[in-house]
Amino acid sequence: MIAQAAITPPVWNNLNASLPSKYTIMHASLSTKTNSAEYLLSSCADAAVEPLTNADQDEALEFLGTRSLHTAFLSGLIRDNGILGSNNRGTFYCYRNNLREIEGVALIGHAILMETVTNRAVRAFAERAQSFKVAHMIMCEEEQIDKFWSFYAKNGQEMRRACRQLVFELRWPAEISNPVTTLRLAKSDDLGLLIPVHAELARQESGVDPREVDESGFTERYARRIRQGRTWILIENGQLLFKAEIVSETLETTYIEGIWVNPSVRRQGFGRSCMSQLARMLLWRTRSLCLVANDENEAARAFFRQAGYHARGVYDTIFLR
Secondary structure, three states: OOEEOOOOOOHHHHOOOOOOOHHHHHHHHHOOOOHHHHHHHHOOOOOEEEEOOHHHHHHHHHHHHHHOOOOHHHHHHHHHHOOOOHHHOEEEEEEEOOOOOEEEEEEEEOEEEEEEOOHHHHHHHHHHHOOOOOOOEEEEEHHHHHHHHHHHOOOOOOEEEEEEEEEEEEOOOOEEOOOOOOOEEOOHHHHHHHHHHHHHHHHHHHOOOHHHHHHHHHHHHHHHHHHOOOEEEEEEOOEEEEEEEEEEEOOOEEEEEEEEEOHHHOOOOHHHHHHHHHHHHHOOOOOEEEEEEEOOOHHHHHHHHHOOOEEEEEEEEEEEO
16 A cells, blocks of 8 residues: 655755756746847857867756756766766767857767757757767757757758657655565676666667667666666566666756566556655655656556656657668
């Protein structure tokens, strides 16, 4: 039986909200500007896309922190790897207006991801991305993807596949079910059980098995995640029953992916208990948990709602040739 958690939320959840940063104010201001006003602000010779440097890290994180739920992945990469780290699998760029304020941050590489506050920034990133010809995917919020694609498609890579994801979020108070005391962090010895499952999840989503493209790279990246203490698993009698991956973690939001429940224990409340246990452990060090589910996967959407998650947004993904 599920009961609402009686656990007191972490102390920082009750702190007064901090004063808005200049980027919080700018985000609200630019969202109400007319197109002509935005053009005047952004179209002079000084407005440009430029690679971010390590010196820009704090400013980039401040900009991304304005909407932490939607930028958890980008912020997490910067915190984990730095601006210039090779594990980002791409280059971080910013778009600055003539006042040298950031209007957008993008990662252009294996994945093309962005956070912007103006259409000019979307267009500038799309044009820059056209010069990178081996991207795997583009992922943007629903209202941005059409804009980006209209600028990118003519000279960019061809679309191979498209899908839509819902963003789900969980905050305190969380619901609790029976404790799952055997849920633990993965170890290097577990790699052989985990790689086939994680590769199959990637294939189902993108249509490509990452082992066929770069098996050693895929295995090493997954092994690194295990070394970072980001993979939670439950194994019984040598059989993997549950796994979940922490992709990025900030004080504001922890982004989870790769959630899998063994078919032999599905529809028995087992997966929900594991998700509840994971939430109890993670929500002591972050304000919210977020994850995405394919819009066509009704079972996954229902599972996350039953686990207490609420839909917060819609993203579109384009997989590229």
